[in-house]
Amino acid sequence: MSQQPASAQQIPRVEVYERDFDVGVELRALRTRPDGEPDTRVGAVASFVGTVRDLNQGDAVAMLTLEHYPGMTEKSIEEIIDQACERWPLYGVKVIHRVGLLKPADQIVFVGVTSAHREAALQACAFVMDYLKTLAPFWKKEALPGQQSRWVDARESDQQAANRWQKA
Amino acid sequence: MPTINLRLFALLREQTGVDRESLHTSAQSISALRAELVQRGGAWASLQESARIKAAINQTLVGEDHAIGDGDEVAFFPPVTGG
Numbered sequence: 409m410s411q412q413p414a415s416a417q418q419i420p421r422v423e424v425y426e427r428d429f430d431v432g433v434e435l436r437a438l439r440t441r442p443d444g445e446p447d448t449r450v451g452a453v454a455s456f457v458g459t460v461r462d463l464n465q466g467d468a469v470a471m472l473t474l475e476h477y478p479g480m481t482e483k484s485i486e487e488i489i490d491q492a493c494e495r496w497p498l499y500g501v502k503v504i505h506r507v508g509l510l511k512p513a514d515q516i517v518f519v520g521v522t523s524a525h526r527e528a529a530l531q532a533c534a535f536v537m538d539y540l541k542t543l544a545p546f547w548k549k550e551a552l553p554g555q556q557s558r559w560v561d562a563r564e565s566d567q568q569a570a571n572r573w574q575k576a
Numbered sequence: 577m578p579t580i581n582l583r584l585f586a587l588l589r590e591q592t593g594v595d596r597e598s599l600h601t602s603a604q605s606i607s608a609l610r611a612e613l614v615q616r617g618g619a620w621a622s623l624q625e626s627a628r629i630k631a632a633i634n635q636t637l638v639g640e641d642h643a644i645g646d647g648d649e650v651a652f653f654p655p656v657t658g659g
Contacts, residue, residue, distance in 0.1 A: 458659050474658070475586055477651060480635035481658075505658060517659050537659060543637070545651075546658025547586035559587045562655030 421501055422485045424476060426508035429518055431457060438500045438520045447522070450499055454529035455520040456537055462512035463550065470552050474507040474516070477545035481505065488539045492521070495535070496528035503536060505546065535573050542570040577602055578646035580609075585653040588629065591619030606631045607640040609650065623652055630655075 419437050435455060441447045460472050489501045504518040519536050523529040542562075551557035582597040589595045603609035610623045610631075623629055631638055632651040644650060 476658070477583070477585055477632075477635070477653070480632060480651070483635050484637075541659040542656065544658045545585065545632075545653060545656055547654070548657045549586075559654070560657045562657050566659075 419500070419502060421489050421503065422482045423502075423504045424478075424481050424485075424507060425504075426506060428506070428515060429504045431455065431515075431518060431520075434502055434504065434518055434520055438502055438522050447499065449524060450522045451524045452526040452529040453520070453522050454526070454533040455518065456533050457515055458517040458537075460510050460512050460514045460516055470512065470550050472510045472514075473549040473551065473557075474505075474510060475547045475549065476505075476507045480545050484544045485540060488536055488543065491539070492532040492536050496523065496532045498523050498528060498532055501532070501536070503540070505540075505544070507546070538566070538569040538573060541566040578644070578648075580644060580647070581649045582613075583649060583651040585651065587654050588619070588622065588652060591622070592616075601644070604644060605640065606633070606638060606642050606644065606650070609644060610640075610652075628655060629653065 435453055439447055439450055439453060462470060485503050485505070489503065492498065492501060499522040502518070502520045506516055510516060517540070519533050521529045521533045521536070523532070548560040549557050550560055577600045579598060579600050582594070582599055584592060584594050601609060601612060603612050607626070610626065613620050614624050626640055629652050632653075633642060633644065633648050635649065
């Protein structure tokens with residue numbers, strides 16, 4: 409079990425907004441105690457950033473729209489973080505997910521995790537992403553120039569990735 | 577008869593033309609509500625695909641037998657694609 413539950417961390421654990429985020433700023437915040445001093449309990453900082461790929465090879469740029477269910481998105485990610493904190497000894501967790509209009513190479517999602525040792529941080533980071541991909545209410549719509557926009561399909565591989573975390 | 581706040585998202589929202597609706601319903605479970613809404617015809621028919629179209633009550637995913645109460649927010653949505 410975690411020595412200080414991540415639910416007691418001072419920085420908000422989940423943020424959903426349209427503007428861009430700065431990974432360096434977020435990681436620095438995760439490594440800092442509430443009093444502003446470095447958190448010296450932390451030996452491992454793991455993170456993930458998801459970005460928009462351009463699925464349309466060629467000159468025309470596709471735009472991505474991220475729709476979400478305000479309220480439930482935050483709630484579902486909080487529950488995923490709670491599960492991660494039950495499974496691994498973590499000091500801090502932060503998830504940011506952008507919504508609205510995005511374009512290729514834009515950052516979409518950030519997951520940051522701190523712990524004493526690397527296994528917990530790395531595993532928890534992957535766990536949070538795998539569960540977010542299958543449970544958090546966001547929907548991507550891709551708009552190709554000159555074509556009808558289409559809703560991106562969910563992938564079976566994402567469900568399989570989430571399934572691998574199921575306990576025996 | 578209880579009143580619920582129906583919420584639809586993504587393709588479901590587009591195809592039915594409804595994002596929010598306050599409705600009186602005698603349906604007491606998610607499965608009963610699906611059956612009632614399917615009767616509207618057209619794009620509403622996809623609500624019977626309970627394996628694919630998920631349901632949430634008051635922002636928590638629920639199963640088909642979950643009870644629906646007065647004032648509940650009930651959302652239906654297609655497979656999520658965040659991250």
